[in-house]
Amino acid sequence: MVKPRSASRLQPRANRLLASLPDADYQALLPHLEPMAMPLGLAVYESGGLQGFVVFPTDSIVSLLYVLETGASTEIAVTGREGLVGISLFMGGETTPSRAVVQSAGHGYRVRAAVLKRQFEARGELQHLLLRFTQALITQMTQTAVCNRHHAVEQQLCRWLLLMLDRLSSSELRMTQELIANMLGVRREGVTEAAGKLQAQGLIEYRRGRIVVLDRPGLEARVCECYAVVKREYDRLLAAVTPVR
C-alpha cells in the first residue's frame, strides 16, 4: 500500500464540492475527512459491494464503469475533483451494479457512510449540493448512452480526453491505449487508429502510456456535441452555489 508524501497531498477544498459548502457545513464534515491515496487501478467500489465510504477526489480521477458477463466493459461516467464517488450511499440504495476504479492516480478524502448520511439528512446545503451533483452525473450518463449509439470512436476519444483534461491540472495523461479502449468500450486498435489521426493533426502527442494534449481548442472543434452538453450542465448545476444556508 503506497502512502503518499504529505507534501503532495492537497487540501480538502481542492475538491470543488467541498469548496462549495458553506463554512458551517464544511466545518461539520471536516473532522471526518480522512485523507487517502488513490493509486491507479484501485477499486473504490466493486459492483454490488457494500460501500463503507464516500470519496471526494482532489487530484485523482475515478471511472464509474460497468463490466458485462463477457468481461467487456464500458465507462458510464467519470468523477474527479468536481464531485464525489458513492452517490448510492445517500440515494438510499447502498450499492450499485457498477464498479468505480481509479483512472488517474492521486489523492482524495473519504468519509464514513454513516457520517455522511447523518449530515445529508440534516437539512443543510450539503443535501442540495449532493443532489445537484447527482443530477449532473445523470446528465453525463445519459449523454454517454447517446454518444455510444451515434458517434464515431474518434469523436468519443476527443470527448473522453476533454473530460480528463477538465479534471487534471496538467495536459498530460498517463494511460495506455488499452485502458482507454476499455473505458470507451471499443477495441484497442480502434483507439490506436483514432489517436493516430489526432496526432497526425497535431492535436495530441503520445508515447507508451503517456498522452499530451497540445491543442485543446482543436479537440473541442472535433468533439461531438455531447461534451458541451455535459459541461454546460455541470457548470450550471455546480457553479452557482448559494454560499449561505
Added chain:
Amino acid sequence: MVKPRSASRLQPRANRLLASLPDADYQALLPHLEPMAMPLGLAVYESGGLQGFVVFPTDSIVSLLYVLETGASTEIAVTGREGLVGISLFMGGETTPSRAVVQSAGHGYRVRAAVLKRQFEARGELQHLLLRFTQALITQMTQTAVCNRHHAVEQQLCRWLLLMLDRLSSSELRMTQELIANMLGVRREGVTEAAGKLQAQGLIEYRRGRIVVLDRPGLEARVCECYAVVKREYDRLLAAVTPVR
C-alpha cells in the same frame, strides 16, 4: 384536448410510487394530485424547458429521450406506473437536457412543482422513496449506455419490449416500428428485420402499429443481461418500502 372518460381513469395508487407511500405522506399529497390524460406523443417536458409539474403515470408510459442536433434520437429510460417523470425538479436542477414523451397513451396524476418540492423537503418517507426511485432510474440509464455499446438490435428490441410489458396490463403494444426505431436509436429497417425474426420464432405477432407478445419467457431467454440487471435493481430499490419511518 382529449378528456378521458372517467371510467377509464385509475386511482392514484395505481401508481406504485404513490402506493408505497405511508398513509400520512399520501394524504398530504392527495389534495394536490390532478388527474391528467396522457395521449400518445404528448411532450411532458421539452429539453431545457421549465417543468411546472411532476407526473405520476398510472396506465401510461413515458420515454425519456435525447434528441441530437442531427435530429436523431435515443431513448435514455422509460417510466410508467412504477415511477414518476420530472426528477430534476426535486434534484434541484429544475430542467434537464432531455425530452419526455408519452409512448403509450393512458392517464396519470400531476403535482405542481412547488407543492412537491415542499413535501420533498419535509423529509418524510416521500424523500427517501423518490431518491431510491432516482437511483433505480440511474441504473436503467447506465444499462442503456452499456447495451447501446455492446448488444445487437435484436437483443435491444427484446429488452425494450420487456420494459414495456412490465409497465402495461396487457400484452399488446400499440406502436409502429418507426417509433420503436426512434427509441432504440436505430434504423426502422433494422427493427423490421429484428421483429421479423422474433415473429418467425413465434415470440411476437404484429401488424401495422400493433405488437402482441405471445411468449414472454421466450423473449426473456433471448434478451441480453441488461434487462435482468435493471429489473433486479427496480425490485430491490422499490419493493422493500418500509411503511413506517
Added chain:
DNA sequence: GGCCTTCTGTGCGCTGCCGTACATAAGGCG
C-alpha cells in the same frame, strides 16, 4: 548493455448496421 515485458502499429477478412430507394400491404375515411 542486453533481455523481456508491455505497449503500439498494421493488415487482413467478416459482420452488423447504415443510407437509399422502391415495392407492397393495411387500414382509415370519404
Added chain:
DNA sequence: CGCCTTATGTACGGCAGCGCACAGAAGGCC
C-alpha cells in the same frame, strides 16, 4: 367500395468497428 395515407418488406452497396494475428518499438529491470 375505392382512394390515399401510412406502415411494412426487401434489396443493394458502403463502411465502421470487430476478431485475430503478428511485427516492431519503448522502456523497465537485472
